[in-house]
Amino acid sequence: MDTAPWTDTPASCSLPLSEGILSQYFDVVTDTLAEELTGPVDESGDVPMATPALEDLTRCTVDDIKDCDLVLVCAAAPFNASARGGKSEEGTFVPLSVQYRPYTADNEHVRQVSLAGDLLEDGTRENRSYYGRTSQVTNEYQLDQILEAAALAKEVGIPCVVVLDIMQPMCVHEFEDQVDAIVVSMSGSTEAACRIVAGLDEPSGLLPMQMPKDMLDVEASPEDTSRDMTCYTDADGNTYDFAFGLNWSGVIDDDRVTAYKVPVLTKPEW
Structure with a gap:
């Protein structure tokens, strides 16, 4: 049978961004992991290692983050x-x-x-x-993390910022209206994301692709034409189309947008 190499991945817990760099820009408050892990032993390596169970993780509470300025959530695209x-x-x-x-x-x-x-x-x-x-x-849990963090932030009265590490279009309708900002990262750079969230650098990137409204729109789009999707429009009226981006002043409208956002070529020009 021609199938993918299906395997089980041992559970793990770690910060999604480098702790060393995070600590240079923020006083980090995060969930804690028990010193003794109670999950199944991972015997796939040379040395058997204990893995975490859900019960080993202590989530942040309102009291833990009441003095924080914001809640930062990192997520990868659906896999x-x-x-x-x-x-x-x-x-x-x-x-x-x-x-x-x-x-x-x-x-x-x-x-x-x-x-x-x-x-x-x-x-x-x-x-x-x-x-x-x-x-x-396989990473549906990322949406749960975003929604749980957004609810906690709302309860405390502080912003919730999501850093999306993506290399492909994705749907954001499942969480966009619950968070306060989305930072799209395509470099995987912890420091670049930290500096923008900390307000030290101004965001300047443009979307190199369309972000679809939902999966129905993905299915309705013809396979052989580009930039033909109905794009997602957020709670502030911004449409996540090709060449869209925001900086501190609002929607970016510079020479790059003029050069890149041209009508789609649907037939040869010769």
Whole structure:
């Protein structure tokens, strides 16, 4: 069976950004991990190691963060279990999703017969349709972390800022209206993110892609044209389109935007 190499990943707990750099810009208050871990022992390495269980983690409370200036949450883009193969462990095709919560592909925009497919031994064409099946995103917990942190920040009355480390479009409708700011990082640089959040550097980046409104819009977009999505519009009326960005003054509208945000080429010019 042609499937992805399905494996279990041992549980772990660590700060998403470098603690050394974080401490240069902030007085860090974070969740704590018990000294003695009670999770299953990871025997995959040369030396067996204890892993954390959920009970080993003590989450921050209102009292812990009441003197903080903000809550900072870091998240990666939704990660599909079989991102290259697009298959379940059983070998059936499943949708590749750009949202955290499970997405079931049963809407009118999903093809029930795929455009492409290998020629099978019996002479028929393989159907790669994933109609009616559900996505398998492995880091759905990231959305829970964002929503829990945002709720805690709101209870204390301080801002919640999300740093998204992404290299692809994603849906933000699941959490955008619950947080106060989103910083998109494509460099993975802890220091760059810290300096912007601390107000030492002004954000200047532009989106090199569209951020879709939701998965229905992803499905409705033709495969062979670019920049054809209905983009997400946030609570402040900003649309997360190609070449969109914000700085301290508002929406960026400089020479780069003029140069890059040109009409989409849909046919040869010659």
